[in-house]
Amino acid sequence: MLRIPCPFCGTRDHSEFSYGGDASVDYPALDAPAEAWLEAVFQRENIDGVQEETWQHLHGCRMWIIVERDTRTHEIHSVRPAHPGMAQTQSPERGPADRS
Amino acid sequence: MTARRLPNSGHIDRTQALSFTWDGEPLKGYAGDTLASALLANNQQVLGRSFKYHRPRGLMSAGVEESGALVTVGQGARRDANVRATTQELYHGLVAQGQNAWPSVRLDVGAVNGLFGRFFSAGFYYKTFMGLPPFEWGRGTGMWMRYEKIIRKAAGMGKASRAPDPDPYEHAHAYCELLVVGSGPAGRAAALSAAQAGLDVVLVEQDAVLGGDSLSQPQARADLAQEIKTLSTAGVRLMPRTTAFGLYDGGVAGLLERVTDHVATPAPWMPRQRFWTLRAQYTVVAAGALERHVAFGNNDRPGVMTANSARIYLNRFGIRGGEDILIATNNDSAYSCAQNLAQAGAHIKLIDARDTVPRQLRAQAEQSGIALHTGMAPLNALGTKGVTAVELAQGNPGNWRQAGVVECDLALISGGWSPIVNLLSHRGIQPVWDAQQACFLPAPTTEPLALAGSAAGIWDQAACVRSGQAATQCALAHLAGQPVPKADQPSGGWEGAITPLYEVSVPRRNPKAFVDPQHDVTTEDIRLAHREGYVSVEHLKRYTTLGMATDQGKMGNIIGLALMAQALGKEIPEVGTTTFRPPYTPISIGALKGRNIGGHFRPLRRTPLHDWNLKQGGTMTMAGLWHRPWYFAGTGETIGDAYVREAETVRRTVGLCDVTSLGKIAIQGPDATELLNRVYSNPFAKLPVGKARYGIMLRDDGFVMDDGTSWRLGETEYFMTTTTAHAGKVMAFLEELLQTRWSNLRVHVTSVSEQWAGVAVAGPLSRQVLESCTEDPGCVADSTLPFMGVLETTLKGGIPCRIARISFSGERAFEVYVPSDFGPTVMQALWDSARPLRGCLYGLEALGALRIEKGHVTGAELDGRVTVEDAGLGRMASDKKSYIGSALRKRPDMTRKNRPRLVGIFPRDRREIFNAGSLLCAADHVEGYGEGWITAVTHSPALGHWIGLGFINGGYGEWQNREVIAADPLRKGNTGVEIVSPHMFDADGERVYG
Helix, strand or coil: CCEEEECCCEEEEHHHCEEEEECCCCCCCCCCCHHHHHHHHHCCCCCCCEEEEEEECCCCCCCEEEEEEECCCCCEEEEEECCHHHHHHCCCCCCHHHHC | CCCEECCCCCCCEEEEEEEEEECCEEEEEEECCEHHHHHHHCCCCCCEECCCCCCEECCCCCCCCCCCCEEEECCHHHCEEEEECCCCECCCCEEEECCCCCECCCCEHHHHHHHHHHHHCCCHHHHHHCCCCCCCCCCCCHHHHHHHHHHHHHCCCCCCCCCCCCCCEEEEEEEEEEEEECCCHHHHHHHHHHHHCCCCEEEECCCCCCCHHHHHCCCCCHHHHHHHHHHHHCCCEEECCEEEEEECHHHEEEEEEECCCCCCCCCCCCCCEEEEEEEEEEEEECCCEEECCCECECCCCCCEEEHHHHHHHHHCCCEECCCEEEEEECCCCHHHHHHHHHHCCCEEEEEECCCCCCHHHHHHHHHCCCEEEECEEEEEEECCCCCCEEEEEEEECCEEEEEEEEECCEEEEECCEEECCHHHHHCCCCEEEECCCCEEEECCCCCCEEECHHHHCECCHHHHHHHHHHHHHHHHHHHCCCCCCCCCCCCECCCCCCCCCCECCCCCCCCCCEEEHHHCEEHHHHHHHHHCCCCCHHHHHHHHCCCCCCCCCCCCHHHHHHHHHHHHCCCHHHHCCCCCCCCCCCCCHHHHHCCCCHHHCCCCEECCCHHHHHHCCEEEEEECCEEEEEEECCCCCCHHHHHHHHHHHHHHCCEEEECCCCEEEEEECCCHHHHHHHHECCCCCCCCCCEEEEEEEECCCCCEEEEEEEEEEECCEEEEEECCCCHHHHHHHHHHHHHHHCCCCCCEEEECCCCEEEEEEECCCHHHHHHCCECCHHHHCCCCCCCCEEEEEEECCCEEEEEECCCCCCCCEEEEEEEHHHHHHHHHHHHHHHHHHCCEECCHHHHHHHHHHHCCCCCCCCCCCCCCCCCCCHHHCCCCCCCCCCCHHHCHHHHCCCCEEEEEEEECCCCCCCCCCCEEEECCCCCCCCCEEEEEEEEECCCCEEEEEEEEECCHHHHCCCCEEEEECCCCEEEEEEEECCCCCCCCCHHHHC
């Protein structure tokens, strides 16, 4: 079982979270051409190593977070709120471990 | 074999005698015995029959690796098969039986299989019964399917009880800083030093008693008891009878605690077993090592066991396993066993496969009166139901010659030791062959775990203690975020080196020599597999079933690998090893499921009206996790009668239905309108305050995700409803959009599904019902509340409510929402005014009938493969704005004309019935997947016959006036149907507006 350090709640079992998807995808504007949307929705790298992915703390604070995870080892390198404004409010010195 | 209990030795409680039965025979043992030790003390030799050949089997070990004494314990619903007698604690009244034998393990008719042994070699069944050439070439597994049943009956293990498991099981959770697996010298040292350094420590031990190898040493027990007390005082949480069966990501360990398996009559409130999920920040694996056998002729005879197990039976249980004992070894470890047994009065003959033996060991042996012979090994065990003598071989590994016979009643074998690296294997840490110690040791790892004791290949007890303390240092460094020191305890610790010994045989003699006794895999099977071209260990394993029995290769894996390496002319590291996976020892299904059975199988959601519905005689059904009223049967009514009456009443007068389970989301903020306009496919920008709109949401890929309504309560506030099924998904999606993509939108979304109770009031008289319940009856008039109008008002008694004139039934209808706590009061008030109007309560079944008549879609139709156009809702997809899914819904395949489209379905003969799930086929081509499918059917009271909804390629336009068959080959067969417009009743919607 993965243990994910939620930036809001502390470290929790992954069963409290639901997996979103590739966090590096930059979703195009709604009026962008279909090609741009095809790229964003269907084209995925199958990364062997560290990837950024979105998770939602579904059975917790319900916040979407961005998790940097190594797909080979499940090692989690960093976690931050997906909402850019909220990510800013979390100072880099204050890691999630402080709250766990 | 003449085993007997010695007076005054061992760690058993002789003041507490326990009675038990073995195959119907009453026997006695003592508290502290295992079933195995009690059987041994009663001189029971044959305890089981082997899997394929039905050979008699006795004790082979004293622990979890046991492959001989697999027995059935308990009676009736509590009958538990394939229990290792060596790990089953004895209790008063225990009932145990031999298995895989008839009439008994001592006299088994199936043993005739042994005479046909050469037919039962590796792959025999497959070769014989799968695709017998030339008759069955290319015809798959027909023969196999036919014979498999018979084969399974002949070859097998114990039989499980067919009755439901009467015992409760529990799931539990725990956290600690340090988990120590194993309570031997290394584990105790690690736990104590960690607790003294202030760590929160959990120590798990699979055995009933803490101590590990210390329990099998002849010293007094007082020391050990004191040591364990110290551990407890230091704050270590001690968990005996608990197996760490698996290690997982994030420091998670799976533990199985056997709570009452050792109790004669467990208290009814106690769980039989507890399944723990433990999160540890660091783990020390001090799980010990297992002694290996050696493959030689008839090495599975009762009376042949590992040397260390005899030491355990002697020192822990006070049982001397035999009088004339042959001990065969290739390493130092068997010498202390020999010495202990000699001191207990047995005649010992010790043979060592090595040419030279350390001088000190030789001196010790001589002092104890043990006859020691070097350069010798066991060749063939004699005796059928118990060993009577062993033929010996002389020479060295790979070059043996026969060298006489020695009589004995017990043959003890030590073929070396295999550290228990299973838990590390679970973490993907591959074992590496250590040629010096002739065993696999785990590769170095960066995982937060360390090995200690003989699990790390350390054989000397003082060094084991030091390695435990060193492991704690690693844990402390890791927890402090400092570099973890390297293990400085080297493996080894014997005075003389081990001489690898896996098999003893001489040319031209070919008795059966077992590698994996539980699955009857012999040395010859492995060579046969090699001759037939199997070179990978993974293939070897599957072809011979080596290591696939309940012991999962604990007994024979290394010997099998060694023989394969030999056959391939390679070294063991080149051949590699298979991966150990959890669980380390078997886990009952009951422990996995815990309390999630019956009504607790999944969470249950009840609406605030649940009890009210039941009181009115409602029958409930599951809708996702929700319990919803299905129908309200009157006296003597069947479900069919009830829902037809309910649906008919709604169309004639009025009906009330609990719709609380619909998802409800509060959408608030200056950009609320913008959010809705982006997520719904139809326009929302200009929805006025006080109006609701039906909306469709697409996914990014352009398919329909969900439908529902949004009510504009104010300039910046909406109340959104979703389907019951997709409430959670829609909520999470909105949160995702607002947090990850559109973080600049100033909107809050809040799930309020639990906060509001909802009632649909539907039918021509619905307004009258509301008029008598609202404080201001005029507020629901057509002029103030037209179709799709929204109102926030108060019901009589000052109860706040939200009303929208929305219809799912196709009648004039309202959805009324009140704060959940008011639900029953309001429902009663509505019912009090509906009943005099000859109204009814209706459930999900009538709701379905009404919506099918109208061609309204639900989850049955919106299955994730449907476009807006497929659902007949093309007008709901705006071309004037961009929204989620608008770009990709125009892909060529999604816009092609002959996609399956929503249609209505009538039986050609109106008296006919047809089933949901039927395939729709052209009448002249009833084949394959057909042209479409039926999603929902109902009897329509309005039309007076059965109707359905479904999808068919090209839709109504393509199929009107054509002959279509609803094919249901597995149930009803074919039914002739007509394809009609999905709007089967009141297509113009006059009743809704009127």
